[in-house]
Amino acid sequence: MKPFKILSWLFFLSFFTNSALFSQELLINHVNIITMEDDKVLEDHSIYVKDGVIMEIAPEEEISVAGIRTLDGRGMYLFPGLAEFHAHIPPPEQYGEVFQEEVLWMYLANGVLRIRSMLGHESHLALKDRVEKGEISGPRMFISGPSLNGNSVTDPDAGRQMVRDQKAAGYDHLKLHPGLDTPKFLAIADEAKKEGIFYGGHVSMDVGLVTSVTNGYRSVEHIDGYLEAMITDKSKLDPTKSGPFNMLVVGDVDKSLLPGLVKMTLDNKSYIAPTMTLFERYFGFQPAYELRQQPEMFYLPGQLVTQWFNTKTQLESSGVLAEAKVKPYLEFRQWLFLELHKAGVPMLMSSDSPQVFNVPGFSIHREIESMSKAGMSNYEILKTGSINCAQYFEEGGEWGVLKPGAAAEFVMVQKNPLEDLTTMQKPQAIMIGGKFMQRDELQLQLNLIRQKYIRQ
Structure with a gap:
């Protein structure tokens, strides 16, 4: 499928004002892709996204998808968010x-x-x-759940209960702060392993780095x-x-x-x-x-x-x-x-x-x-x-990389970040949750926030 040609990148930014247009399918052509599977750049490639998932990455002539919106990303670079x-x-x-x-x-x-x-x-x-x-x-x-520390954890059993409660509530991680003694820490660590929830944080002085790390930090x-x-x-x-x-x-x-x-x-x-x-x-x-x-x-x-x-x-x-x-x-x-x-x-x-x-x-x-x-x-x-x-989080390959089957979560910038890290400070567009948002939309939100807190 031939790409939909546009006059310039600025026109691209101003023409597509509604990110919801891209909530289902999107094909970006002529873009340079940093997959993060290695340190190479796939130059002048196409990326096809559907329902928030990367379906295909290949040279343009190898992707043929009819009836979807197509963008020209010529000169731009994509990398995982x-x-x-x-x-x-x-x-x-x-x-x-x-x-x-x-x-x-x-x-x-x-x-x-x-x-x-x-x-x-x-x-x-x-x-x-x-x-x-x-x-x-x-x-x-x-x-992460609320802090587990020397004050919130009154004794080892209380620490175990906090772990169970946070796991049941749906938290993804436990955050430990200073002030824990070794019995409290070991109880938390043991219960977290039983519940299957990751934990980490500060290293309490009484516990020390060695005990923290060797017990599953x-x-x-x-x-x-x-x-x-x-x-x-x-x-x-x-x-x-x-x-x-x-x-x-x-x-x-x-x-x-x-x-x-x-x-x-x-x-x-x-x-x-x-x-x-x-x-x-x-x-x-x-x-x-x-x-x-x-x-x-x-x-x-x-x-x-x-x-x-x-x-x-x-x-x-x-x-x-x-x-x-x-x-x-x-x-x-x-x-x-x-x-x-x-x-x-x-x-x-x-x-x-x-x-x-x-x-x-x-x-x-x-x-x-x-x-x-x-x-x-x-x-x-x-x-x-x-x-x-x-x-x-044992989700390697599911996100944080650009390849078929991974989440379509990426950032578009003007230069190669492998050569110029500062280019990442001004994303020209992002894609997340099936939505493609260009710089204009992101900058508008920043402008509204800044205007709200303007100093008199």
């Missing part, structure tokens, strides 16, 4: 249900088509259901626990002196202990959610007043940005975020991230958003920049937000 695997959906009582939906739009507009929400609320399950039914637009969601958030496991003198880990995340004792790390920790991580098939940008922005030495003025902050309620500003400036005023103190820790994190990656530990694209100065969707591109600066290749960076995330 990004996944943000340490995300947060705000609870409705924070800024209302509308703000929840705005957060979902911010993810979509930045090419983030899947999220793993890491602090659950019962409203998130209903939100996920509405997205899956097509009632509202948003990324596909994996929802699916993901270690923030690369937590590795620094502490490489400190031989545990008396150094005094929270009144060692600073946030023990960053002030980085000089006492024994790096010779890392190979053993790497082997343990690989043997237990644990993943790492590094959230590099969280530490560079929240706990970094870049001043809060600079971060407050960055463009993406204007897509959020002013009250929330002010709260972030106050949180960081309190740390700044205490002197704990002085460059001389923070820089060695950030450099250590970059080294640790790259060493784990080079050893084969699977990384999950994660930024922890919304969190202090990490805006949903936008922060993923800052995370991408951080991973690149640390030394990860462009292809491996894309893997952290696609193949690795699908494999995390």
